[in-house]
Amino acid sequence: MLLKDVVEEIAEKAPNYLSPASIVRKVTQVRDRLIRQSGGAQQQAETVCTGIDMKAGQAQYILPCPPGNVVDVDILWHGRWRRIPLRQFHQASSKPYYYVQSGMIGLVPAPDRDEAGGIKIFHLPVLPPLTLGSFMEPTGFDPDYDMVLVYGVLREITTGKEAQENDAKYQQLLSDYQTANSGLESYAVDERW
Known part of the structure; x- marks a missing residue:
């Protein structure tokens, strides 16, 4: 229709x-x-990927979609792509995770090097x-x-x-x-x- x-x-x-x-x-x-x-x-079929450049020491990045549209987040971690889980921010962890706060996506720990397109956010299209x-x-x-x-x-x-x-x-x-x-x-x- x-x-x-x-x-x-x-x-x-x-x-x-x-x-x-x-x-x-x-x-x-x-x-x-x-x-x-x-x-x-349906999410898998409709998902688009937005790449974001990772910057050394920068933990937060502008989210390319509403938080509810995020399906998966992958980061380039020591030369390999790694899917990271969603957690509440400021949790002690040796493993990387992401959190969402005020329209921003945060990475823990903060990246230790610059990576062009080092963050992949898979999300439903806006x-x-x-x-x-x-x-x-x-x-x-x-x-x-x-x-x-x-x-x-x-x-x-x-x-x-x-x-x-x-x-x-x-x-x-x-x-x-x-x-x-x-x-x-x-x-x-x-x-x-």
Whole structure:
């Protein structure tokens, strides 16, 4: 679906009038929240890598995405790439780790040498906000599951029984989306003896 189709679906089902700009803003919020909640297989499929130059003695670097979008962090440690875990800052440790604070990523211990592109941050892409100017473009969400966006917005703008019905529909569509994108397949084997 194009953004205009999602907006039209919401406008048809909404109990009150909402301006197209308000609907687009809400669609952006729901889309971004859903992308951050994606499962492991979806994260692996959608992940981009941003390289950052490591500087000797510099522990903190500007994060290229919101903290919730970070999937993995690797550093060049003594000539080899090493995946490092997320921990709370200021923990005593002889092994390297990273922490996130105020939009910055921090490394412990601080690097002891300069390395061009020595930090790799694997993260979910940061999509630009949807606008009225992008009506004829895709939403940036899985095109097979754009109705998740529709009901994600409807459950936020309705009340009472209608909100419950919209939430139930949203939860069902979200479950279908997550199952389709989990990367896990399950098989049932029926045996007869």
